[in-house]
Amino acid sequence: MSKNIVVAIDGYSSCGKSTLAKALAKKLHFIYVDSGAMYRAVTLFFIRNNISLNDSAAIEQALKDIHLNFHSRDYQTHITLNDEEVSEEIRQMHVSELVSEVSAIKAVRKEMVRQQQRMGKSKNIVMDGRDIGTTVFPFAEVKIFMTADPKIRAERRFKELKSKGEEISLEDIFDNLAHRDFLDTTRKESPLTRAKDAIVLDNTTLNEKQQLEFALERILPFIQ
Numbered sequence: 001m002s003k004n005i006v007v008a009i010d011g012y013s014s015c016g017k018s019t020l021a022k023a024l025a026k027k028l029h030f031i032y033v034d035s036g037a038m039y040r041a042v043t044l045f046f047i048r049n050n051i052s053l054n055d056s057a058a059i060e061q062a063l064k065d066i067h068l069n070f071h072s073r074d075y076q077t078h079i080t081l082n083d084e085e086v087s088e089e090i091r092q093m094h095v096s097e098l099v100s101e102v103s104a105i106k107a108v109r110k111e112m113v114r115q116q117q118r119m120g121k122s123k124n125i126v127m128d129g130r131d132i133g134t135t136v137f138p139f140a141e142v143k144i145f146m147t148a149d150p151k152i153r154a155e156r157r158f159k160e161l162k163s164k165g166e167e168i169s170l171e172d173i174f175d176n177l178a179h180r181d182f183l184d185t186t187r188k189e190s191p192l193t194r195a196k197d198a199i200v201l202d203n204t205t206l207n208e209k210q211q212l213e214f215a216l217e218r219i220l221p222f223i224q
Contacts, residue, residue, distance in 0.1 A: 005030070005222055007126040007215075008133035010192065011146030013180050014153040016203055016211065017128035020146070022077065023212045025126045028223065031070075032077045033119050035129030035136070036099075038068055038112050040090035041081045043102040047094065053101055063111045093161070093168055093176070100180045103130070104187035113190075131190035133198050141222045143198035144215060152204050153177055 007024060009017050018034055025032035042063075046053070051062050069080045078087045089095070102108055109131075116136050119125060127136070133143035154174040161168055184192040194200065199218055203211045 004120070004122065005124045005142075005219075006120050006137045006140040007219055008137050008140035008143045008195075008198075009126065009128040009146060010130055010133050010143070010194070010198065011128075011201075012148070012153065012184070012192070013177050014157040015146040015148045016156070016208070017146050019208060020144075020201075020203075020211055020215060021126045021128040023208065024215055024219070025077075027212070027216065028124070028126070028219070030124040030126050031119070033070060033116065033125050033127040034077060034079065035112065035116055035127055035132060037079045037087070037090060038115070039103045039108070039129075040095050040099050041068055041079055041086055042066055042108055042112070043095050043099045044086060044090050045081060046102060047098065053105065056107065059105060059107055063107060066111075068115065088164075091161075091164075092166065096176060096180075100183035100187075104183060104189055106189045109135075109189045130184055130192040133195040134193060135190040138195070142215075142219050143195050144201050144218070145194040145198040146201045146203060148202060149204045150174070150177065150181075 007030070009021050011017050018036065022032050024030065045062060045066050049062065051058050067082050071078055071080070078085060079090070080086065113136050116127065120127070120137060129136070133140055154170060154177055157173050157177065158170045201211060201214055206214070
C-alpha cells in the first residue's frame with residue numbers, strides 16, 4: 001500500500017457494524033476506531049456530571065475535559081474516558097437512551113469528527129458509525145452501509161444485554177432502537193444516510209463469517 005486506507009462502515013443501531021469492523025481490522029491488521037463508543041463515552045460523562053443538553057456553555061466546557069483513547073487487549077478494542085476503562089458501562093441502557101440526543105449536538109459532533117480525522121491521517125483504519133462515509137471520511141476508499149430487519153436487530157441486542165445480566169424487555173429494546181433510528185436519520189447535524197458510493201450490506205440473514213467475506217471482497221482490491 002502506498003497510502004493509508006480508510007474503510008468507513010455506517011448503518012443503523014444493532015446491525016453488527018462494530019462486529020464487522022473489529023473482524024476486518026483483525027484480518028487486515030488495521031486499527032479499529034469505534035466512533036459510536038466515542039459518542040457513548042461523551043454521553044456517559046454528561047450523565048455523570050449532570051450536563052444539561054440545553055446548556056451550550058456547559059457542553060463546550062465539558063468537551064474540553066473529555067479525553068478519549070483506544071487501546072487493544074486480547075484482540076479487543078477498549079475505550080478509556082479520562083484514563084478510566086468504560087467499554088462495558090457505555091453499552092448499558094441508561095447510556096443508550098441518551099446517546100442519540102448527545103450525538104445530535106453540533107459541538108459534540110465537531111469535536112468527535114476532529115479527533116476521528118486525526119486518527120485517519122497516519123494509520124490504516126476501519127471506523128464504524130453513522131456519518132463516517134458522508135462527513136468524517138467522504139473520500140474513504142471503501143464505504144459500507146449496513147442495515148437489517150428491525151425485529152432481528154432488536155433480538156440481537158436483547159441477547160447481547162441478557163448475556164451481560166441486564167434486565168430489559170425485548171419490547172423496550174425494539175422501541176429504543178426505533179426511537180434512535182428516528183433521531184439518527186432526522187437530526188440536523190450529519191444525519192444517518194447512505195453515501196452515494198457506499199455498498200449496501202443487509203445482514204438480516206447473514207452470519208458473521210458471511211458478512212466478513214462480503215466486505216473483504218470489496219476491500220482487498222485496494223490493498224493488494
